[in-house]
Structures are given as structure tokens and as C-alpha cells.
Amino acid sequence: MGYQRRIVDEELDELLTGLPAVSLEGPKAVGKTETALQRAGTVHRLDDPGQLEIFRAAPERLISGDPPVLVDEWQRLPASWDLVRRAVDSDPAPSRFLLTGSAAPAETPIHSGAERILTVRMRPMSLAERGLEVPSVRLAEMLSGSLPALGGASRIGLADYAEEITRSGFPAIRQLSGRLLRSQLDGYIDRIVERDFVEAGHRVRNRGALRRWLSAYAAALSTTASYEVIRDAATPGEDDKPAKTTTGPYRSTLEGLWIIEDVPAWAPSRNRLRRLGASPVHQLVDPALAARLLGTDTDALLGNKPAGPPVPRDGTLLGALFQSLVTLSVRTYAQANEARVSHLRTHGGEHEIDLIVERRDGRVVALEVKLAATIHDNDTRHLHWLANTIGEDLLDAAIITTGTEAYRRPDKIGIIPAALLTA
CATH class of the missing domain: 3.40.50.300 (P-loop containing nucleotide triphosphate hydrolases)
Incomplete structure (x- = not known):
């Protein structure tokens, strides 16, 4: 090829x-x-x-x-x-x-x-780069503030997105299937634990503990789980919990290897929005690594079968990994447009928006991610709150879905199937 x-x-x-x-x-x-x-x-x-x-x-x-x-x-x-x-x-x-x-x-x-x-x-392949569909919605147009018309149809459904989560965005790995695919992803994780940490200058005394921490972190994807929550998930039933001085280097080394890429909290500069949380949303560079760390596959995700350490989250594991896949893609599109990506959560959790794409001038596009094919009025409440709060600083707002049609609602909120979005 x-x-x-x-x-x-x-x-x-x-x-x-x-x-x-x-x-x-x-x-x-x-x-x-x-x-x-x-x-x-x-x-x-x-x-x-x-x-x-x-x-x-x-x-x-x-x-x-x-x-x-x-x-x-x-x-x-x-x-x-x-x-x-x-x-x-x-x-x-x-x-x-x-x-x-x-x-x-x-x-x-x-x-x-x-x-x-x-x-x-450079990140693993975005959904647009995987050739699933011919994208019809450009983030560049949404960032322009022109409120572009949205259109296009997708044949990609929930099962296809679940398959893309487990298939990976690493170009050579995603060409494989079945046992070959699983073996390559397992080998990738093995290399991180066995070799990459050492090459990065960090000695791992307990590789089993590192693997358990990685699995707990994977279980916390798309959440703002605290250090204590991830630590406890990695050490169930253990009274002697590791200190931050032990697990802190895990995180910093994985960031240095580009394996962890958390979504930072939004810190707006152009408006008076206050009382925002400061915790990042946890993400790995590719949700396929999380799926392997948690021992789950496409069928298990679609069947909502329990997997990995218990970490509190809203919704299903499939929903969390779908958000991770969309985040990977949106980050690629945002970089192409000289924009940065963060998330919004008020201190009390009253309002949350999954992805804030911010231009250099501080104006933003707000994106929610929903594991649904159909969107209801209640799903748009956080986007309407943001529009009422920051006014003209909100260039556009949309919900990224697993549906089949891209369109704009009468309230101007966009509905975009994930496979139809590109840079």
C-alpha cells in the first residue's frame, strides 16, 4: 500500500x-x-x-x-x-x-x-482519516462563526464505532484483526511496561503494580476521577495504599511517552465565566489501548458487560470510550485549525460540556458527545446554558452522535454523526 x-x-x-x-x-x-x-x-x-x-x-x-x-x-x-x-x-x-x-x-x-x-x-488516526465515510462537516467552518448549514448522511452505526474503538488508530495495527490485532495491542502495552519506562529513565520496581495502575487509569477514561479513586481501583482490598510519590512517576512518564493526554479544564480569557472546575478529563492516546487494558472487546462493549477495575462514571464504558475516540479525532481537527481543546465543568457539576474548541482570540465551539442516534431537547441544556452565559463568544455548538444524519436543529444546535466531522 x-x-x-x-x-x-x-x-x-x-x-x-x-x-x-x-x-x-x-x-x-x-x-x-x-x-x-x-x-x-x-x-x-x-x-x-x-x-x-x-x-x-x-x-x-x-x-x-x-x-x-x-x-x-x-x-x-x-x-x-x-x-x-x-x-x-x-x-x-x-x-x-x-x-x-x-x-x-x-x-x-x-x-x-x-x-x-x-x-x-501527531496522534493515532482520527475517524476522518480512517476512511469510514466522506466527511461533510468541517470544524474550520464552525470555527469561522458563520454558523454553516449542516448536511450529510452516514451508514456508520453504534456497532461500527465500537469496532473502531477496539481496532485502534495506529496505522499498522488497525490493518490486523482477531488474534493478530489483540496480540499487537498487548505487545504495545508490554513494551511500555517492560522497555519504554526504562528507556525514559524511570526504574519500575513493581511491574504488576504499574499494570494495575494503567488498568485503573483506563477505567477512569472520560472522567475527572481523583488520584485517590484511581489508586483505590488499582489496589482493591489492600490496606497499604501506595503514596503519590510512587504512582506520580507513572503518570509523568506516560505523559512523556505521549500515552496519557488528559483534556485540561477550560480557563476562559474573554468572558466572566466563573466557578469552573480545574480537574482534567482522563484520556489515553488511543481508546484501543484502554479496551485491551480492561480486557474488553466489541461484543462485550455492546453488551455492556463489566470490565476492569470499578471506577464511578456516568453512563456505560462504551460511552466513555466513544467519547475518547471523538476526543482523539477533535484534537486532530483542532490542531489543523490552530485551536486548542479543553473541557468545561462547573464546580458543583451543574453544567458539563465535553469539548471546548478555542480559537486564539478566545472564542469557542462547544461540542457534547452522546452515545445516541437520536437527540432530545434535554440533551442540549448545557449548550444553551453556555450560549446564554458567554453570548457572542460562542461561535457554534453541536452534539456529536452515533446517528446517521447531520443537521441543525431549529434552536441552531448542530447534530453531527462522528464519522462526518473533519478538520
Whole structure:
């Protein structure tokens, strides 16, 4: 199969026309190297032990070759970051370097690279990139404030979305099925526990405890569960609970590996909205990893069978994982539009909105995620509250569903099947 362009490709093409160095960052197996190879004139692979040994002995060779020079898995030789930074200082011509990274290095580079090396995030494939449907709704138009007409039909239903959750958005893994798919996802988790933590500079004394914490975190997806709730779910029946000093490094290392990507609480700058919660919504980079950690599959999700450690949540596990899948997709679309994603929850929990997509000027598009094909008036109450609260700062509002039709209600709230939304 030939290379399948991703949404991030357009961003890279635009940035490299004017910038000397771009670092493409994201978890392993997300497709960074293949995407970078489409542009590279010279390739230096630091995940090759032989090449890594040579570059350690003669690091100046890293910046040689026809541009763009690709330094693949740069974090394996942290000095490479400063080499590229200094080369850019000497010659800031566009499109000189591409770097890819799967983790924060155990040795932090001395200089940040700000204004020399721009970091671009790459995630697993969004729903639009998976080719399930021809998308008919663009987030860019919703962010424009024009209140675009919504239309289009989707054949994708609840069972299809459940299948996409367990199938994964990692390009090579999602091509598999059955036991092969499950084995690859299990192997991915094994590598995190057995190798990636060590390579990131964190020694794991109790791998079983780490796996249990990961499973508890997966059970808490799409919630704002506290540290104590996740800890207790990971250690049921145990009187001697681990302290934050033990489990805190789990979280920070997984963030450095791009495996955890929580949705931060919205902190509005343009309006006087107050009494908002500050807790993030927990998310893993791909809901398929959560499904494997919890030992569930498509049929079990559709049957609402219990899975994994008990963590309080509103609704079903399938609903939580569907929200995770939509969050992954919306983050990809928002990045393409230079927007950021957060969530809204008032202190008392009276109002919650799953995804706030914010432009640079502080104006927003509000998105709710519902595991339903049909939307009722009661489902729109939080969006109406936000519209009444922030007025013109709300550019658009919609509910992302598992339904078949995209349309706009008489109250101007959009209804969008998840498979029909794109950047």
C-alpha cells in the first residue's frame, strides 16, 4: 500500500516552507517516521544501534546531508537537539531539518529550541482519516462563526464505532484483526511496561503494580476521577495504599511517552465565566489501548458487560470510550485549525460540556458527545446554558452522535454523526 496522507501532512507542508526545523512528536507506531520520510532528503535513524553508535562517536554527522535532514527518534541521542538548534542558528534557511520523537529524553536538552525547532503533535488516526465515510462537516467552518448549514448522511452505526474503538488508530495495527490485532495491542502495552519506562529513565520496581495502575487509569477514561479513586481501583482490598510519590512517576512518564493526554479544564480569557472546575478529563492516546487494558472487546462493549477495575462514571464504558475516540479525532481537527481543546465543568457539576474548541482570540465551539442516534431537547441544556452565559463568544455548538444524519436543529444546535466531522 502507498502512503496515506494524514491531516498533519498539510500542517507540515505549510510549516516547512518557512521554518528551518520541525520536530514531529507522538507515541510509537503513530506513523511519524513514514510521514517524515515523505519529505526527507537524508535519513539518520537513531533507533538503529549501528547508526546510533556512529553518531555518538561523531555527532556532527547528524546535521550533514541533503535537506531536509531527518533525525528519527532524536531522543535516543539528546545531544542531537542542540546540534540541530545550533545549525539553525548558523543557517535559518527553511526546510533544513525534520526530527521525530516518541518520548521525552531521559537527559533533557540544555536549550529548549524555542523559535528554532517547532514541535508538531501527531496522534493515532482520527475517524476522518480512517476512511469510514466522506466527511461533510468541517470544524474550520464552525470555527469561522458563520454558523454553516449542516448536511450529510452516514451508514456508520453504534456497532461500527465500537469496532473502531477496539481496532485502534495506529496505522499498522488497525490493518490486523482477531488474534493478530489483540496480540499487537498487548505487545504495545508490554513494551511500555517492560522497555519504554526504562528507556525514559524511570526504574519500575513493581511491574504488576504499574499494570494495575494503567488498568485503573483506563477505567477512569472520560472522567475527572481523583488520584485517590484511581489508586483505590488499582489496589482493591489492600490496606497499604501506595503514596503519590510512587504512582506520580507513572503518570509523568506516560505523559512523556505521549500515552496519557488528559483534556485540561477550560480557563476562559474573554468572558466572566466563573466557578469552573480545574480537574482534567482522563484520556489515553488511543481508546484501543484502554479496551485491551480492561480486557474488553466489541461484543462485550455492546453488551455492556463489566470490565476492569470499578471506577464511578456516568453512563456505560462504551460511552466513555466513544467519547475518547471523538476526543482523539477533535484534537486532530483542532490542531489543523490552530485551536486548542479543553473541557468545561462547573464546580458543583451543574453544567458539563465535553469539548471546548478555542480559537486564539478566545472564542469557542462547544461540542457534547452522546452515545445516541437520536437527540432530545434535554440533551442540549448545557449548550444553551453556555450560549446564554458567554453570548457572542460562542461561535457554534453541536452534539456529536452515533446517528446517521447531520443537521441543525431549529434552536441552531448542530447534530453531527462522528464519522462526518473533519478538520
